[in-house]
Amino acid sequence: MNFDYLKYIASDTDMKQTLNDLMKAYGNDVWNYAFLICKKTDLADDITQDTFLKAYKKLHTFRGQSSVKTWLFTIARNTAFDYKKSSFLRRVTLVDYITQQKTHPSAEAEALEAIYTSELWEKVIQLPVKLRESLILYAHYQLKIQEIAELLETSEGTVKSRIFKARIKLMQLTEEREHFG
Amino acid sequence: MDKTKDPLLEELHLPPLKRKGFTDQLRLRIESEIEAQERQKKHKSNRFWLPVWSGAALLAAMLVYMVYPDSGAEQSANQAISAAEEQPKASKAASAHELKSGLLIGLREDSADEAEDEYRTLWISPDEDGLEVKQEGGDLLIPYKMDFWRLEHLYRAEGESLRATKLKLSEPSMTVLAAEPVTLNMNGERVKIQFAGQEYVALQQESSMGESFKVTKLSSIAEGAMEPVSLNRLAAIPSQLTKEYLEWTIMRDKGSWVAHPSEAEEEGYPLSRTVVAHDRLCADWSEVERIEPNAIDAVCSPTKDMLAVFTEDEIRFYPFEEGIIDDLLLTVPLKDEEKMIMAEWATGDYVSKWDEWLKLLLP
Numbered sequence: 001m002n003f004d005y006l007k008y009i010a011s012d013t014d015m016k017q018t019l020n021d022l023m024k025a026y027g028n029d030v031w032n033y034a035f036l037i038c039k040k041t042d043l044a045d046d047i048t049q050d051t052f053l054k055a056y057k058k059l060h061t062f063r064g065q066s067s068v069k070t071w072l073f074t075i076a077r078n079t080a081f082d083y084k085k086s087s088f089l090r091r092v093t094l095v096d097y098i099t100q101q102k103t104h105p106s107a108e109a110e111a112l113e114a115i116y117t118s119e120l121w122e123k124v125i126q127l128p129v130k131l132r133e134s135l136i137l138y139a140h141y142q143l144k145i146q147e148i149a150e151l152l153e154t155s156e157g158t159v160k161s162r163i164f165k166a167r168i169k170l171m172q173l174t175e176e177r178e179h180f181g
Numbered sequence: 182m183d184k185t186k187d188p189l190l191e192e193l194h195l196p197p198l199k200r201k202g203f204t205d206q207l208r209l210r211i212e213s214e215i216e217a218q219e220r221q222k223k224h225k226s227n228r229f230w231l232p233v234w235s236g237a238a239l240l241a242a243m244l245v246y247m248v249y250p251d252s253g254a255e256q257s258a259n260q261a262i263s264a265a266e267e268q269p270k271a272s273k274a275a276s277a278h279e280l281k282s283g284l285l286i287g288l289r290e291d292s293a294d295e296a297e298d299e300y301r302t303l304w305i306s307p308d309e310d311g312l313e314v315k316q317e318g319g320d321l322l323i324p325y326k327m328d329f330w331r332l333e334h335l336y337r338a339e340g341e342s343l344r345a346t347k348l349k350l351s352e353p354s355m356t357v358l359a360a361e362p363v364t365l366n367m368n369g370e371r372v373k374i375q376f377a378g379q380e381y382v383a384l385q386q387e388s389s390m391g392e393s394f395k396v397t398k399l400s401s402i403a404e405g406a407m408e409p410v411s412l413n414r415l416a417a418i419p420s421q422l423t424k425e426y427l428e429w430t431i432m433r434d435k436g437s438w439v440a441h442p443s444e445a446e447e448e449g450y451p452l453s454r455t456v457v458a459h460d461r462l463c464a465d466w467s468e469v470e471r472i473e474p475n476a477i478d479a480v481c482s483p484t485k486d487m488l489a490v491f492t493e494d495e496i497r498f499y500p501f502e503e504g505i506i507d508d509l510l511l512t513v514p515l516k517d518e519e520k521m522i523m524a525e526w527a528t529g530d531y532v533s534k535w536d537e538w539l540k541l542l543l544p
Contacts (some may be wrong), residue, residue, distance in 0.1 A: 016212075016215070019211075019212075020212075023203070023208050023211065027203035027207075027208065028196075028201060028202060028203040030203070031202035031203040031207070032196065032197055032202055035197070035198070035202055036197060040201070041353065042352070042353045043211075044202060045202075045207055045353035045354075046353070047357065048202075048203060048207060049207065049210060049211050049214065051358075052211050053211065053214060053215065053218075056215055115198050115199050115200060116193065116197060116198060116199070117196055117197060117198065117199055118192060120189070120192045120193065120539055121193070121195075121198075124193065124197070125197075135193070136193070137189040138190075139189075139193035139194065140193050140194060140197070142194070167189065167255070168356045170189065
């Protein structure tokens with residue numbers, strides 16, 4: 001679907017239809033991105049909802065500085081980090097912390113493991129958020145290094161370095177798994 | 182970096198999860214949120230322009246009248262004045278749109294001849310024109326924290342029983358997970374639910390030995406136990422009362438829930454907020470009686486924007502603003518011998534949330 005027309009949006013444009021098209025084209029990408037940042041399905045729902053609500057309100061301000069997808073990801077990322085600041089995520093994080101203290105993985109963690117499409121994705125989700133994010137944007141969403149740098153508000157060199165470190169870490173995780181079975 | 186030749190990155194090109202995260206349900210949730218926000222924006226804008234237009238019309242008509250005193254402008258001026266006089270009325274109607282509360286009421290209809298009592302739950306919340314009974318269902322639906330309990334009074338051949346079901350809400354997926362219902366047989370006794378609120382219910386039991394009263398937790402019923410909770414724990418009683426009251430009940434007393442030890446019925450004691458989260462009338466009882474001379478009870482929203490006045494045969498809902506009871510918004514007929522046994526308020530964002538949940542819970 002081509003969203004070039006968003007750069008020249010007119011007052012009589014059917015905004016709701018546009019939103020619908022955006023959700024159809026990028027709904028799953030935004031949800032997955034939100035999930036890969038926060039690792040919580042409930043929270044990914046909320047972040048995705050807020051992302052599209054904000055995008056709907058800002059549609060007329062979109063001038064094509066970036067692709068629509070990168071624009072939506074930027075909103076999703078900011079929303080996710082706003083949530084992180086909020087007490088809600090602090091509470092969720094506390095639960096995470098508590099469950100991580102247990103010897104056995106929690107039922108939720110076990111259930112989540114079962115929902116990944118591959119072992120590699122299970123490992124990617126274990127990476128620190130900065131490495132994870134850069135790798136996912138590059139490998140899964142196929143964004144250019146320059147686009148990732150703009151989205152993450154960092155330099156291209158930092159993005160490359162994070163992707164490199166992510167790959168090393170993934171290899172280490174694979175070796176650990178093979179070693180400890 | 183050439184992504185196509187890198188097996189690691191090729192594998193990550195696949196979706197991370199087996200299931201689709203962005204569901205139709207989530208899409209509908211987003212669309213309905215946009216609709217709700219736009220409705221709210223529209224109402225605010227209408228409220229802003231209404232007085233401006235009325236004032237402008239009045240001013241224009243008066244100017245015409247001053248320039249052409251003998252013309253038909255007098256009629257225009259009168260129309261404008263009547264439009265301006267009507268303005269507060271329109272404003273009252275619009276004020277209904279600013280209601281921020283919804284009320285979940287539980288009612289018990291006492292049977293006339295030892296037959297079955299009937300219970301029902303009504304959900305009343307703001308709509309575009311004011312207030313509306315949005316949902317109604319049999320039995321009692323009792324909100325507690327982020328979930329609900331369904332409490333049923335069953336009449337079966339083996340006798341009366343209470344059945345409690347915990348309904349756990351899962352918000353993102355808008356699904357209700359019902360726990361296994363637990364049925365508690367009353368062992369031949371008759372029972373009446375006299376109060377339900379938060380996690381407590383007050384029960385009146387009747388056997389061949391006579392009447393008895395008990396306040397218990399819903400979770401206790403769900404465990405099949407019905408353990409009594411002491412009045413001393415849940416009500417503010419005078420310090421000289423040192424006896425522990427396990428037999429007591431909760432009743433209405435002109436706008437308040439009060440704890441009544443059954444052997445000292447002339448006196449009621451204020452209840453703790455753990456039993457009744459909100460129980461403060463926003464208007465004086467004399468003011469309620471002035472508006473509704475047949476009033477027997479009333480409840481007011483925590484945000485002090487809505488007053489529900491009970492008469493013998495109706496519940497009458499009024500908007501309440503800055504100490505003034507406004508024009509009647511909604512009347513809900515009551516059945517003969519029907520009494521309120523639960524009044525739970527939702528305010529702010531919870532009103533629209535309950536609108537959605539109660540569609541599922543009170544179909």
